[in-house]
Amino acid sequence: MSRTDAVTRILFEAFGAAEVRLFYLLGYAAIAIFCYGVYVQIRKYRRGATLRLEGGLWARFGAMLSSVLSHRTVDRRDPAAGGAHRLIFYGFMLLFAGTATITLEYDILEPLFGIRFWYGRFYLVFSLVLDVAGVALIAGLVFMMYRRGWMRLPKLDYARPDRVPGDPDFNRPQYRREDWAFLWILLIIGVTGYVLEAARLVWLQGRADVWGTRWWSPVGALLAEGMRALGLGEHGGGLLRHGLWWFHGLIALILIALIPFTKVKHIFTSAASLMVRDPLASQRLPRVPDSQEQVGAAKITDFNWKQLLNLDACTKCGRCHEACPARAVGAPLSPRDVILSLREFAQATLESGVVPAAAELDIHGKAPGQVAMETLWSCRTCMACVEICPVAVEHVPIIVQMRRKLVEDGAMDPLLTKTLQTIHKTGNSFGESKRKRGAWSKALPFPVKDARKQPVDVLWFVGDYASFDPRNQKVSQVFASLLHEAGVDFGILYDGESNAGNDVRRVGEEGLYEVLATANVNALSSASFKSVVTTDPHSFNTIRNEYPDFGGKYEIEHYTTLAKRLFAEGRLRVTNPLKYRVTFHDPCHLGRFNKGYDAPRELLALLGCELVEMGRCKANSFCCGAGGGRIWVPDPVGSEKPAQNRMKEAAAIPGLEVYVVSCPKDLTMFEDALKTTGNEGKFVVKELIELIREAMPSRRTEEVPA
């Protein structure tokens, strides 16, 4: 027993042949159940629509691995949970790797090739590593239990805003039971692992190769010393080891067998979901092929396999639930619950041998698993949910695809119907004559070039709100005067421009979007310009990210980056620094969608303003409530509006003077909210453009429009 290869992991020692056979039998059974479960899950996903992924598999795999190993996405906005999950993840992975290595040697390499490596120093170091991993696992689990049981986090409350108490699926207590069972089963595996290890040491304390190396398993050794102090002898240790061995082993096998059927499967589904992430999920909605008869998702099988996989990837972490502006103001929508409902629906319908008849696959409605139209129409498509999801669930494309079906059926607010008809008829949401689109420029003391008729350097795509809304027309006039003073050769398309379609597409009126996008691409293509600028982040997003699908590839920027450059080049100069205490509201389509966080902040610094950030800023900016076509449908009377919720947040900043926005819709929404929250007179809402104007009184003051 003095040979170094005697120092090794004690596996089946003192087990009868029948007992070993029984264990293998159970092990194969567990693996068989696992495999069957995996088959059922994959069959479920394959019942979805087809989808061809872009991008190389290895690049995707690398990106996934980096997210998973770094835990970057799990850490965001909840570093404590991220840290605990990291402990569990690495603890579990190491322990799993340890067990897998034993299997590799004992069941494969040694019997087939006579190769052994699981002994001596390698074994000892590994056993030390695994002992530490077990501590990490248990520590992580204990924190998670504390978090679930005592921290009372709202995001872990499964009560649904789209159901009322008493509904069968109001708060889904089965999820709570599953969460706890998962934590307990892992904890029991971890703890019994140590006790088992200690019992084995006590049992084999007479063997130098075991007892002499016990401190390589420090936790087990400590426990063993404790057991001995309590009077446990070799015989008792042996009995305990035997019993616990089976207990520990069976629980582990049960866990393996249950993986595909429980939340444990997130180990695979979340990783897979990260791997198939669409980097443009926020910016660009999927096209509907011309050949496709039906528009939008009516049945669960209308979702593609990736979306069905997304549903299973959700870990109910609640980050989307917390970030959703609709949920925050009490609208009947939680992105989490949309995903979970559809997941339950897919489980109920697509996991059996045969796919039920089409009628039973209808995902629209109020039955458990279905999603109500009120829920779908509450979404502002602000992408806060998609942006924060740690496992790359893409909620908004799912919601919009379901809305496309509602639009086909005309199941929407009559005001929205009216607006869509108006946009179709007049090309703008204001129902104004096309001819009046450029009318705001008449008030300027200089002519604005017609980019349809003469070449320009910069083509300004104005957008609906900046063209027709009287308050925003003023901003447009100021911006035009700034461009003029900076000597920018610019022009607009006048009545050649139509609504950019960003919001029409997010409503789910894909056909109308196609009409608008095509019309604008045609208008842009017949003009001669070097780049496009817009003050409207919505137009910016769709022209930048979605028009390429319609043959329109342009260099486009939001005015904030253009203005920044004009200052850098000295073509605009601050002559009257502002010294205001301001806060900045990141527009969803500029910030979260297109990562334009810096330019507006740099501009504010340049103007001399003191910027105080709101708690929810940049990627976590809180939507004004206008997105996804919601600007055309009033929020229910009596309930808080997202813009009001936001105003209250801003009002809490001591000494705030200006609430700065850089989006026409924001200006409309927040000037309204300023009044309705009683903050009028305390601070003002201004477009960044207006602040720029204020910081540089016109060199030719007579040119400033009244």
Added chain:
Amino acid sequence: MKILVAVKQVAALDEDFAIRDDGRDVDPDFLIRDLNEWDDFSLEEAVKIKEASGVPVEVIAVSVGPEEVDESLRKCLAKGADRALRVWDEAVRGSDPIAIARILAAVARREAPDLLFAGVQSSDQAFASTGIATAGLLGWPHAAVVANLRYTPGAKTAMFRRELEGGLLHEVEIQVPAVLTIQAGINTPRYASLRSIKQAAAKPIEVLGLTDLQLGSDAVGEAGSLSRVRRMYIPEKGRAQLIEGGPAEQALRLAAIIREFKGEAT
């Protein structure tokens, strides 16, 4: 079972419109065209009957007009009409409502529907007579301004309600075939998505000429009309004026105007 729905593509005025050179209509460049609002409701009513029916029901949209009218007919097809007919001949230009009714009556004879729907009126010309005139020419029973309708395809009669002055309701039973003009608000017209309109483009629109309907060119147009538009014009602005200034100034000015009207010297 068949329902024939007569629809019209109406014109709405754009900003800063101009009158045509002959002074009898608006310059077409300044017109925005769309399906008549009332026709949206009558088509919806027909499609609702079809959808609720146990027996097959065919909904046919018919319109009189040049090719541009196809756009409105496609909207009807998108909203659930099974077929669309468009009647046109250059000779039709200048027709009054009765001449148009003559064409519609000819179409009705050809199609032999159980019900013929028309809107109460068109939003641009507001004659409110085409539908009823068609009934007159066909010799069918008719009713105008129907605000509620119950009809089971195959039945010999239809029941409907009309709103009368003073909050009264008229409940009427009518024998089919009949002509009903449908009031706006009778239902909620569905939204025709652009996608469905695009798909409807695949359904053919049957174009009929006067000979297909056995009508002579003297039956339509100005020759077949008993009325004729002489002039279209914008009346002179009234004399309303806004008195500006503070209450005292306004009162003074008002008093001066009253004195002026009374002929008193100011």
